[in-house]
Amino acid sequence: MKLDARIPSGQLPDKWSSFRDHVKLLSPANKRKHTIIVVGTGLAGASAAATLAELGFTIKTFCYQDSARRAHSIAAQGGINATKNYPYDGDSVWRLFYDTIKGGDFRGREANTYRLAELSSNIIDQCVAQGVPFARDYAGYLANRSFGGALVSRTFYARGATGQQLLLGAYSALSRQVAAGAVEMHPRSDVQDIVVVDGKARGIIVRDMLTGELSAYAADAVILATGGYANVFYLSTNAKGCNTTATWRAHRRGAGFANPCYMQIHPTCIPQSGDYQSKLTLMSESLRNDGRVWVPRKKGDTRNPNDIPEEERNYYLEEKYPAYGNMVPRDVASRNAKYWCDRGYGVGPSGRGVYLDLKDAIERLGVETIRQRYGNLFDMYERITGENAYEVPMRIYPAPHYTMGGLWVDYHLMSNIPGLFVLGEANFSDHGANRLGASALMQGLADGYFIIPNTIGEYFVNERLQEVSTAAAEFKDAMADVDQRLKKLLAVNGTKTVDHFHRELGRIMWDDVGMSRNAKGLEDAIQRIGQLREQFWSDVRVPGDNNELNQELEKAARVADFLELGELIARDALAREESAGGHFREEHQTEEGEALRDDEHFQHVAVWEFTGEGKEPVRHTEPLVFEAVTPTQRSYK
Amino acid sequence: MKLTLHIWRQNGPNAKGRFVTYTHDKVNEHMSFLEMLDVLNQELIERGEEPVAFEHDCREGVCGMCGFVINGLPHGGRKGTTTCQLHMRHFSDGDELTLEPWRSAAFPVLRDLVVDRSSFDRIIQAGGFISVHTGAPPDASTLLVPKDDAELAMDYAECIGCGACVAACPNGAAMLFMSAKIAHLGMLPQGKIEADRRVRAMAEAMEKEAFGSCTNYTSCEAACPKEISISAIARMNADYRRAFLPGKPVGGGKLEKVKLLPAT
Ligand SMILES: Cc1cc2nc3c(=O)[nH]c(=O)nc-3n(C[C@H](O)[C@H](O)[C@H](O)COP(=O)(O)OP(=O)(O)OC[C@H]3O[C@@H](n4cnc5c(N)ncnc54)[C@H](O)[C@@H]3O)c2cc1C
Ligand code: FES
Numbered sequence: 001m002k003l004d005a006r007i008p009s010g011q012l013p014d015k016w017s018s019f020r021d022h023v024k025l026l027s028p029a030n031k032r033k034h035t036i037i038v039v040g041t042g043l044a045g046a047s048a049a050a051t052l053a054e055l056g057f058t059i060k061t062f063c064y065q066d067s068a069r070r071a072h073s074i075a076a077q078g079g080i081n082a083t084k085n086y087p088y089d090g091d092s093v094w095r096l097f098y099d100t101i102k103g104g105d106f107r108g109r110e111a112n113t114y115r116l117a118e119l120s121s122n123i124i125d126q127c128v129a130q131g132v133p134f135a136r137d138y139a140g141y142l143a144n145r146s147f148g149g150a151l152v153s154r155t156f157y158a159r160g161a162t163g164q165q166l167l168l169g170a171y172s173a174l175s176r177q178v179a180a181g182a183v184e185m186h187p188r189s190d191v192q193d194i195v196v197v198d199g200k201a202r203g204i205i206v207r208d209m210l211t212g213e214l215s216a217y218a219a220d221a222v223i224l225a226t227g228g229y230a231n232v233f234y235l236s237t238n239a240k241g242c243n244t245t246a247t248w249r250a251h252r253r254g255a256g257f258a259n260p261c262y263m264q265i266h267p268t269c270i271p272q273s274g275d276y277q278s279k280l281t282l283m284s285e286s287l288r289n290d291g292r293v294w295v296p297r298k299k300g301d302t303r304n305p306n307d308i309p310e311e312e313r314n315y316y317l318e319e320k321y322p323a324y325g326n327m328v329p330r331d332v333a334s335r336n337a338k339y340w341c342d343r344g345y346g347v348g349p350s351g352r353g354v355y356l357d358l359k360d361a362i363e364r365l366g367v368e369t370i371r372q373r374y375g376n377l378f379d380m381y382e383r384i385t386g387e388n389a390y391e392v393p394m395r396i397y398p399a400p401h402y403t404m405g406g407l408w409v410d411y412h413l414m415s416n417i418p419g420l421f422v423l424g425e426a427n428f429s430d431h432g433a434n435r436l437g438a439s440a441l442m443q444g445l446a447d448g449y450f451i452i453p454n455t456i457g458e459y460f461v462n463e464r465l466q467e468v469s470t471a472a473a474e475f476k477d478a479m480a481d482v483d484q485r486l487k488k489l490l491a492v493n494g495t496k497t498v499d500h501f502h503r504e505l506g507r508i509m510w511d512d513v514g515m516s517r518n519a520k521g522l523e524d525a526i527q528r529i530g531q532l533r534e535q536f537w538s539d540v541r542v543p544g545d546n547n548e549l550n551q552e553l554e555k556a557a558r559v560a561d562f563l564e565l566g567e568l569i570a571r572d573a574l575a576r577e578e579s580a581g582g583h584f585r586e587e588h589q590t591e592e593g594e595a596l597r598d599d600e601h602f603q604h605v606a607v608w609e610f611t612g613e614g615k616e617p618v619r620h621t622e623p624l625v626f627e628a629v630t631p632t633q634r635s636y637k
Numbered sequence: 638m639k640l641t642l643h644i645w646r647q648n649g650p651n652a653k654g655r656f657v658t659y660t661h662d663k664v665n666e667h668m669s670f671l672e673m674l675d676v677l678n679q680e681l682i683e684r685g686e687e688p689v690a691f692e693h694d695c696r697e698g699v700c701g702m703c704g705f706v707i708n709g710l711p712h713g714g715r716k717g718t719t720t721c722q723l724h725m726r727h728f729s730d731g732d733e734l735t736l737e738p739w740r741s742a743a744f745p746v747l748r749d750l751v752v753d754r755s756s757f758d759r760i761i762q763a764g765g766f767i768s769v770h771t772g773a774p775p776d777a778s779t780l781l782v783p784k785d786d787a788e789l790a791m792d793y794a795e796c797i798g799c800g801a802c803v804a805a806c807p808n809g810a811a812m813l814f815m816s817a818k819i820a821h822l823g824m825l826p827q828g829k830i831e832a833d834r835r836v837r838a839m840a841e842a843m844e845k846e847a848f849g850s851c852t853n854y855t856s857c858e859a860a861c862p863k864e865i866s867i868s869a870i871a872r873m874n875a876d877y878r879r880a881f882l883p884g885k886p887v888g889g890g891k892l893e894k895v896k897l898l899p900a901t
Binding site: 047050051054065066067068069070072074075084086121122124125126127128129130131133134135136137138139140141142158159161164165168171172173175176178179185187210239240241273274276277278279281282379380383384386449450453495497499500541543544548549551552 | 648649667668669671675676682683685686687688692695696697698699701717718722723724726748751753754755757761762763765769770771772773775776777778780781782783787788794821822824827
């Protein structure tokens, strides 16, 4: 597997501008001749599709929801980072870059991360021009808040619905291009495979979710912006439909899967309430700005939290990390919550919870200010738990949330399959082993609005692409594969539902491939996932037919892929004999229980190659070279 | 707790539908409404029956994918709550519930509780945007927006496009949906420039769909899970009238055909 990151030469701050100065351009007439498939209409996909259409390319866009506006990005709450430095608190491109690379525990690529920080300000300008109603102060200027892992206020927000507003902005830009005839929009379309012709990505196979009909689409390049794979845990903060199918199928067709074990378990989610639970709900991390995390000092203390006096409360983050306190990065906050709950100090019916208390902030700022800042989060909490968080502290617990791993891409955002580009959460590139809050929205929009429009053109200039048609053998074969697989799922007609298998997979992942991992547990998980996969293919029951709206069949195809990816995640975690960011190996920790990296042996990206069904995948590496920063042991004390 | 559910079952867009009654005795007060249906569906599959199709994705009240009518009320009628955010603690043991899809000519039923809302997308495509290209707009701080305007714009912008407003309207009108977008963009200085063109184009697009006219029932506002105020409709009407003042180029819209506005 050839892994050339194609990082431009020159000093770090000059790389992107020099790239843009020298990249080969395509003439307007030639742009029109090129068709690009964009899978996904989240922040990354919608922004890419709209911008590429504006530039004159012919775009075909696909999503599984009934409308592009419903992509999972819509659910992001807290905000988006940018280095505007409006609050004048010392922010700069360098600082955002450094926070991100350090937050990722020095497992990200310097050049990509720097470019992200550099582009962050343009994103805000673009979104404001589109009419995104960001929060403002009384003078009419944009307001900022701070977020975990940062000492400056650089997060822009629109109440607790920042993702919604940014996505509706991108969706409006996309809608304009649909009306102009520059984008052909295909909602309710489940992409089931990627077609590779002569080693290049040339199309996709799609299942029409209403009729079950399979169609092939050919293009000159394929962009996947299909989001993350946290739903491998079954319970996560992601939308129910989030899946790995497109990225996993691309992997099976040759695309390297990078760092699959880097997954983020978010510290502030509403704890699980029962077995029927279908998803976990995030309480935005922005609450940690004003909230204080604590557990009772006494084990198994079941008193009403309001009756527990101050001296009997353990504000463990503030005690352990005086500099960052409640604002430590997510991985650190999550592990500490688990630490106290594992030792019997957890609260709530399951004992799997810690308090997030806004009492002091309410006293300091008044209920009205808190309501303005977090009103919708408090409402959401009440709807789900029936409790009023203005009066009793919230109970929170970590939950799977985001995946830093994804398909490997180079500086151009192209995978190792020429012509296959990967954007947003679906790629691996910018966050290393842990992502900072409010940086995913930034990355999705940077990728879609500003990076891919500048990089994809050169691919067409350099490659003399032959015409392909969907009549080619590769399309026919891929279509037959998909058809066979779906029919096989329907034919098993076993005794257990798809959800049963998905839950079981989630349990294995959570217990052994979750917040803390060890060699024995991981080896065990690899075995058990393999067995579960066999049971799935011999005992799953998928009702209904192929030629109709069949939600169980949709789920079954996704879970089948998660059952393969889950194993790869465990393998990657096993092979990475160090702790870094969200990947915590119990064998590798400092005396204080913090993640202990091994830079000598693991300062690299792990990139997995699929070698065939039932065969062990092969692990390749891309060394990480740090020219501008020196990796240090992260400290938030 | 135990519930009796009368659920609309319809195999496809052209199939005939009917209510089927199920008893459900595995309901727990902490479940969400959709989790209650998940449990029912698991049982149906195990019994060899077809599960009930319903749409959902985020299950957090923001994607706008979920929604059906519960005992005559879109999303079940709890203030500011989508179906996915509705919890069973608001129901009692022995309750009888009727679940049916949005009923509106503009939202054809596709299967069971799933409808086609693509008409909403077409309204937005007609003009629900600011015509800015990606590139280098001016620094965001060069454009000041009074806080109150920004907040009000945000109130309108929170629309999730679920369609409850249409389902609630005796006329099946889409005025709240459309006006929320027009009001959101029209409140902001950057959106004012195209306000005339936008309102005309969107009204014209709406006219082409099977929505009814607004006659001021205001049931849309009561049903909206984001509590969007019908003041959006009033704002839109003002914009609309202004857009047709003498001397304004009409461009695109056929004046005499558009008769959608209430007589306020
Ligand atoms: C609850 C929550 C809150 C968050 N809050 C924040 C925040 O405050 N700040 C922040 O920066 N980040 C936040 N994040 C993370 C952030 O929202 C996501 O990482 C980001 O939005 C992902 O965007 P995307 O464009 O890559 O993918 P998505 O938005 O997930 O879009 C994926 C698209 O791909 C399509 N798709 C997927 N599979 C297929 C298929 N097989 N066939 C066809 N189409 C397919 C989908 O239809 C969809 O259109 C949050 C995440 C969650 C879960
Ligand atoms: S499922 Fe997203 S709003 Fe209900």
